[in-house]
Amino acid sequence: MIRNVAAVVGGKAAAFELGVVCQVFGLDRSGDAAVLPNHDFAVCSPNPGFVPTTSGFPIHVDHGLERIAEADLVTVPAWPELDRAAPPPLLEALRSAVARGARVLSVCTGAFLLAEAGLLDGRRAATHWQFTDRLAELYPKVQVDRDVLYVEDGPVLTSAGAAAGIDACLHLVRREYGAATANALARRMVVPAHRSGGQAQFVEMPVPALSADYHLSDLIDWMQAHLDQPLTVEVLAAQAAMSPRTFARRFKAVTGTTPHRWLLDQRLQLAEELLERTDLPVEAVAGRAGFGSADTLRHHFAARRGVGPATHRRTFRST
Secondary structure: OOOEEEEEOOOOEOHHHHHHHHHHHOOOOOOOOOOOOOOEEEEEOOOOEEEEEOOOOEEEEOEOHHHHHHOOEEEEEOOOOOOOOOOHHHHHHHHHHHHOOOEEEEEOOHHHHHHHOOOOOOOEEOOOHHHHHHHHHHOOOOEEOOOOOEEEEOOEEEEOOHHHHHHHHHHHHHHHHOHHHHHHHHHHHOOOOOOOOOHHHOOOOOOOOHHHHHHHHHHHHHHHHOOOOOOOHHHHHHHOOOOHHHHHHHHHHHHOOOHHHHHHHHHHHHHHHHHHHOOOOHHHHHHHHOOOOHHHHHHHHHHHHOOOHHHHHHHHHOO
């Protein structure tokens, strides 16, 4: 369980990306109506003291690299100094953290620091789309994934642009505390609990016409209310008064993913919530979430979450 979290900054800190990590792991939410986790959180640096930010104001960092040795999770909220070698003691501290079982999470260009430490060798990794080619060129042992918002590979979680850092952090909260906690935190932050699609959804994409977007928004609301039904592309296209080909193209342009993938994500999220919050048998959960049978639910749940529905329920009903 993640209790202790450290955020690492170097000679310059990325203000927004650091704020993302602070928002998820650094706020005391014990007074909230929803039960949300609190963490022992601190910012650390190879050179504690005043650190300038990319936004023109300084922050004061109280902790040195010794703080990394205490952390269950070490975060790198972007790394603006791509043209300067990182301090060797910092690289060694990151390697030691992973060796003793800690997790590491990077936002945006924070992946470059993890790659320099050798933590991404042989692993899939994400970074901001503007820097994917540079990451692949500098570190050929890294399997750079250009089409995802975030990717988890073993103890390492890397994310794309700044906003994708929120997605990655919520994913980790979901892994640790369950869907109900992640959803409550997302509502508190006023962000989606889970976004389908990848970076292509946000790169050079024209703003859709308001009328078309509004029409599809209504359809998406309808889809969420009918997840237990067999929603084929033909059924959805008829509901949207489009041809199947036009609907599939329009849906992907607006959401960044296919109708099938979007429905699968939504059904898995609903299944998680039902497993955590109800005593319904797995067969009933499968029916309500639109999987049809318990075997189908088990297949998709294990493929996406790494465990079966029963194991997920045992893990998160107690938390």
